[in-house]
Amino acid sequence: MKIVVAGGTGFLGRHISRALLDAGHDVTVLGRSPDKVSAIPQLRGATATKGDVTDPGTLSGRLEGAEAVVQAVQFPNHPIELPRKNLTYDRYDRQGTINLLSEAERSGVGRFVYISGAGADAASEKTWYRAKGLAERALIGSGIDHAIVRPSWAYGPEDRALNRFVQIARFSPVLPQPGAAPQRIQPVYVGDVARSVARVFERAAWNDVYEVGSREVMTMNEVVHTLLDVMGKKRAVLPIPSGLLKMATAPLKALPTPPMTPQGIEFATQDGLVDITKMVQVLGVEPLSLREGLTRYIER
Numbered sequence: 199m200k201i202v203v204a205g206g207t208g209f210l211g212r213h214i215s216r217a218l219l220d221a222g223h224d225v226t227v228l229g230r231s232p233d234k235v236s237a238i239p240q241l242r243g244a245t246a247t248k249g250d251v252t253d254p255g256t257l258s259g260r261l262e263g264a265e266a267v268v269q270a271v272q273f274p275n276h277p278i279e280l281p282r283k284n285l286t287y288d289r290y291d292r293q294g295t296i297n298l299l300s301e302a303e304r305s306g307v308g309r310f311v312y313i314s315g316a317g318a319d320a321a322s323e324k325t326w327y328r329a330k331g332l333a334e335r336a337l338i339g340s341g342i343d344h345a346i347v348r349p350s351w352a353y354g355p356e357d358r359a360l361n362r363f364v365q366i367a368r369f370s371p372v373l374p375q376p377g378a379a380p381q382r383i384q385p386v387y388v389g390d391v392a393r394s395v396a397r398v399f400e401r402a403a404w405n406d407v408y409e410v411g412s413r414e415v416m417t418m419n420e421v422v423h424t425l426l427d428v429m430g431k432k433r434a435v436l437p438i439p440s441g442l443l444k445m446a447t448a449p450l451k452a453l454p455t456p457p458m459t460p461q462g463i464e465f466a467t468q469d470g471l472v473d474i475t476k477m478v479q480v481l482g483v484e485p486l487s488l489r490e491g492l493t494r495y496i497e498r
């Protein structure tokens with residue numbers, strides 16, 4: 199099948215593209231910088247096209263001939279929203295998805311997969327849950343064959359969350375852990391997210407929502423200790439209350455590109471609980487445990 203993956207150069211997008219290529223699909227990566235595609239090993243065999251999901255004019259004709267679209271775009275500097283630079287969940291997740299969906303409908307594309315997230319909810323006060331919930335609602339209302347994939351906290355060789363712990367653990371005797379309250383997540387290996395998307399196509403499992411995560415519900419503290427164990431390192435883990443981190447990062451909001459903000463802390467320390475029944479039963483994907491996933495790429 200001819201599939202366009204928007205955000206195919208990203209963390210999840212490159213693994214999703216690889217899984218689709220390996221399943222025999224013809225993959226075109228759509229993004230702002232198509233020149234990146236040839237440098238990404240997972241994208242060998244994919245073609246590239248230029249398009250910006252926030253600018254409908256740039257999408258015009260880009261989906262011509264495609265049979266499916268996968269939307270895996272996220273704004274630069276995520277999860278730190280910068281409304282003054284138009285970097286918001288609303289602009290990328292909600293409006294970006296609607297723009298891509300409209301172009302898909304105009305081009306007669308029959309299928310659309312949206313990479314949403316755990317907790318997506320159109321009525322939420324939180325901008326990230328709301329934007330994803332509204333994008334889901336637009337997709338469901340469109341009538342196009344669709345699948346909504348909601349990952350919990352995803353990790354893998356190129357993630358920007360767990361890899362920070364890996365880097366710090368390599369040289370520092372103390373590992374700061376954002377958030378002291380138990381944060382419940384179901385860390386999902388990026389390969390399992392990618393496999394789930396590929397299975398949607400293989401099993402024609404359209405018009406449903408698939409939450410994806412590991413079987414284990416873990417706290418961030420357990421995640422960090424499992425990581426240290428897999429790395430073969432003994433380190434002191436220092437949980438820092440999120441309230442303190444929010445206070446400390448509040449002044450950074452004034453910077454042109456803040457490295458962190460209170461909202462970013464809130465995003466990073468939230469729960470990520472999912473119901474994986476359909477992932478296992480409908481898509482046939484049995485997720486790796488965190489330890490199994492980490493041993494695929496972490497060197498001791």
Ligand SMILES: NC(=O)c1ccc[n+]([C@@H]2O[C@H](COP(=O)([O-])OP(=O)(O)OC[C@H]3O[C@@H](n4cnc5c(N)ncnc54)[C@H](OP(=O)(O)O)[C@@H]3O)[C@@H](O)[C@H]2O)c1
Nearest residue numbers: 205207208209210229230231250251270271272315349352
């Ligand atoms: N990572 C996780 O743990 C996780 C968990 C749950 C849900 N998700 C969701 O999964 C999706 C992908 O996340 P990710 O972590 O893979 O993101 P990512 O690594 O930041 O990748 C984002 C992608 O979006 C592209 N992009 C950015 N702006 C664009 C624009 N205006 N038009 C077209 N493409 C654009 C980027 O490519 P260019 O910069 O080259 O354009 C890149 O390929 C997001 O919706 C995210 O919320 C992720």
